[in-house]
Amino acid sequence: MGEQAAETLNPFEIAKKQVDRVGKRLGLEPDLLEVLKAPKRELTVNFPVKMDDGSLRVFTGYRVQFEDALGPFKGGIRYHPQVNLDEVRALAAWMTWKCSVMGLPYGGSKGGVICDPKKMSRGELERLTRRYAQAISVIIGPTKDIPAPDVYTDSQTMAWIMDTISMNAGYSVPAVVTGKPLVIGGSRGREEATSRGLMYATRECTKRLKMTLKGATVAVQGYGNVGYHAARLLAAEQGCKIVAASDSQGGVYSPKGLDPLQLYAYKQKKGTVVGFPGTSKITNEGILELDVDILCPSALENVITSKNAKNVQAKIVAEGANGPTTPEADDILFKRGIWVIPDILANGGGVTVSYFEWVQNIGGYFWSEEEVRDRLEKNMTHAFANVWDTAQREKVDLRQAAYMVAISRVAEAYRVRGIYP
Ligand code: NAD
Numbered sequence: 001m002g003e004q005a006a007e008t009l010n011p012f013e014i015a016k017k018q019v020d021r022v023g024k025r026l027g028l029e030p031d032l033l034e035v036l037k038a039p040k041r042e043l044t045v046n047f048p049v050k051m052d053d054g055s056l057r058v059f060t061g062y063r064v065q066f067e068d069a070l071g072p073f074k075g076g077i078r079y080h081p082q083v084n085l086d087e088v089r090a091l092a093a094w095m096t097w098k099c100s101v102m103g104l105p106y107g108g109s110k111g112g113v114i115c116d117p118k119k120m121s122r123g124e125l126e127r128l129t130r131r132y133a134q135a136i137s138v139i140i141g142p143t144k145d146i147p148a149p150d151v152y153t154d155s156q157t158m159a160w161i162m163d164t165i166s167m168n169a170g171y172s173v174p175a176v177v178t179g180k181p182l183v184i185g186g187s188r189g190r191e192e193a194t195s196r197g198l199m200y201a202t203r204e205c206t207k208r209l210k211m212t213l214k215g216a217t218v219a220v221q222g223y224g225n226v227g228y229h230a231a232r233l234l235a236a237e238q239g240c241k242i243v244a245a246s247d248s249q250g251g252v253y254s255p256k257g258l259d260p261l262q263l264y265a266y267k268q269k270k271g272t273v274v275g276f277p278g279t280s281k282i283t284n285e286g287i288l289e290l291d292v293d294i295l296c297p298s299a300l301e302n303v304i305t306s307k308n309a310k311n312v313q314a315k316i317v318a319e320g321a322n323g324p325t326t327p328e329a330d331d332i333l334f335k336r337g338i339w340v341i342p343d344i345l346a347n348g349g350g351v352t353v354s355y356f357e358w359v360q361n362i363g364g365y366f367w368s369e370e371e372v373r374d375r376l377e378k379n380m381t382h383a384f385a386n387v388w389d390t391a392q393r394e395k396v397d398l399r400q401a402a403y404m405v406a407i408s409r410v411a412e413a414y415r416v417r418g419i420y421p
Pocket of ligand 1: 194222223227320348
C-alpha cells in the first residue's frame with residue numbers, strides 16, 4: 001500500500017499512472033513514455049438542441065482521439081450527466097491499450113455528451129445525437145475514427161449517427177460506426193460480444209486456476225448491455241449461478257440464484273432490477289463484497305478502491321466495466337490472491353466484434369453468427385493466453401501484464417514509424 005496516501009479517483013490520472021508503472025518496468029524510453037500519455041487530439045463541441053417544449057438547450061460533448069499508431073481511432077460514445085473531459089481522455093487511453101492487447105489494427109478514442117438520457121424523450125435524443133454527430137463529423141470516418149455504443153447509447157444511437165454522416169456525404173457510409181442494427185450493416189453477435197468475450201476470458205482464467213465454472217456463484221454490478229448478457233451467457237453456457245445483480249437504483253440478491261432472462265424482463269418493465277420477486281435488497285456497495293466466486297463490475301469507474309478492496313471476497317473479478325478498479329485497489333487484491341481480469345482484456349470482445357463489423361462493411365460480405373463467435377473465441381483465448389503467460393513470466397498481476405503486451409506493441413509501432421518530420 002506504499003503509493004496509497006494520495007489515491008486519485010480522476011480516471012485520466014489513473015490511466016497515466018497505469019502507463020507509467022508499466023513503461024518503467026518495460027524500460028521504455030522516457031520521451032516515448034511521455035508521448036504515450038498525451039492524447040493526440042481533443043475536440044469539445046457545444047451545440048443547440050430543440051427540446052420538445054420548444055426551448056433550445058446547449059449541450060456539451062467531446063471526442064478524444066488518444067493514439068493511432070496502430071490504425072484508425074476506435075471507441076464508444078457515452079451519454080451521462082457526469083461525463084467530463086478527463087473521463088473521456090481516460091476511456092480513450094484505455095481503448096488504445098484494449099485494441100492493442102486484443103491484436104486489432106486500431107488506435108483508441110472515446111466520445112461523450114453531458115446529458116441525462118433518462119430525462120429526455122426519444123425525439124430529443126435523436127436530435128441531440130444528430131447534432132453531436134454533425135459536430136464531430138470533421139474528425140470521424142471509416143478510415144479516421146469509428147464510434148460505437150457505450151453507457152446509455154445503443155444500436156439506435158449508432159443508426160442515427162450513421163444516417164447523419166450518410167446524409168451529409170450523399171451516400172450510405174455504414175463503416176463510420178459499429179454496433180449498428182443488422183439491417184443497416186451491423187454484425188451478427190455484436191450486441192452480446194463484450195459479454196461473450198468476458199465469458200471466454202473468465203473460462204480461460206478458471207481453467208488455469210483449476211476452478212470449475214459449473215455452479216460457480218456470480219454477482220453482476222450494472223445490469224445493462226454488458227452486465228445482462230454476461231449474466232445470461234455465464235448461466236446458460238457455463239452453468240454459473242447468478243446470485244446478485246444491480247443497476248443505478250440498487251441491487252437484488254438471492255442465494256438460491258436468479259434467472260437472468262426473467263430479471264431482464266422485469267427490468268424492462270419496471271425500469272430497475274430492484275423489487276424482483278424472491279430476492280432481498282442489496283446496495284451497490286454491498287454487491288461488491290458478497291461471498292461469490294466471480295464478481296463482474298459492469299457499470300462505471302472507481303467502484304473498487306483502497307477503501308473496499310480488503311472486503312472483496314470473490315476469487316475472480318472480471319471487469320465488464322472500464323476502469324472499475326483503482327491502481328491502489330489492484331495492489332491490495334493482488335496481495336490477497338484475488339485474480340482481476342483487467343477491463344482492457346475482459347471486455348475486449350466488444351471492440352473485437354466491432355472490428356469484425358467494420359471488416360464486413362468494408363468487404364461488403366457478411367458472416368454467420370457461428371463465424372463471429374468462432375473468431376471471437378479464438379481471438380479472446382489467444383489474447384488471454386498472451387497476458388497470462390506474461391504475468392507468470394514477469395510475476396505481475398494480469399493488469400500489468402496486459403499493459404505490458406499492449407504498450408510494447410504501440411511502442412514498437414512508434415519506433416518503426418519514427419517521429420515526423
Ligand atoms: P448500459 O448503459 O447498457 O448499462 C449500464 C448499466 O449500469 C445500467 O443498467 C445502469 O442502470 C447501471 N448503472 C448506472 N450507474 C450505476 C451505478 N452507479 N451503480 C450501479 N449500476 C449503475 O452500458 P454498457 O454498455 O453495459 O456499459 C457498462 C460498462 O461496460 C461501461 O463501463 C462501459 O464503458 C463498459 N463497456 C461497454 C462495452 C459495450 O460494448 N457496450 C464494451 C466494453 C466496455
